[in-house]
Amino acid sequence: LEDRFYFAVDLDKSATRLPQVIYYMMQTQPQQWQEVVNKMKIAFTDIDSVGVTRSPDNRLFLDIKQKQFSQAFGSAQQSPGVLKMLAYLVLLHQPNKHSILCVDEPENELYPTLLPDLLESMEFYGEEDNQVFVATHSPKLLSHAKLDQVYWLAKKDGFSVIKRASEDDTIKQMMETGENMGSLWMQNYFSGANPE
Secondary structure, three states: OOOOOOOOOOOOOOOOOHHHHHHHHHHHOHHHHHHHHHHHHHHOOOEEEEEEEEOOOOOEEEEEEEOOOOOOEOHHHOOHHHHHHHHHHHHHOOOOOOOEEEEEOOOOOOOHHHHHHHHHHHHHHOOOOOEEEEEOOOHHHHOOOOHHHOEEEEEEOOEEEEEEHHHOHHHHHHHHOOOOHHHHHHOOOOOOOOOO
């Protein structure tokens, strides 16, 4: 592997490469891996441990142990939301970060209560010179976004234009009165964002 290893995690239901990526992270970045495990335990309070095991023929398998059971379960016994959250956390806690990270609809298959934690990890990822672009159709996810983080696309004369929430006086005023972005979107304050 190259010095600058990028995690390529497919988010299909079988999470095919996730055990290999986790094994690599466990071996080479134990501190970042422990952060992932800690966040998984916070997100899913019944999780006792997360790791991988090697079979006699050298295949790697995901093991997630829940507190109620004596044995761990593999990826086939996990919900897509658990696997997806784990994959996102692995991606967001890698030491060699991408300068631009694009995430399309991270809310799919995740419990709505996990969205604030996921956004927090994305914000942490983008604290340095990195940028995180998140495309969403979820008012719940948008409800946890800050004013200066939100942009939307609107159609004008057949072209898409980018609008920024922090430059819209009405949205700024509504946010100051305690509204949240998701609610404002549902009330159609994001002009041109909804299909017509």
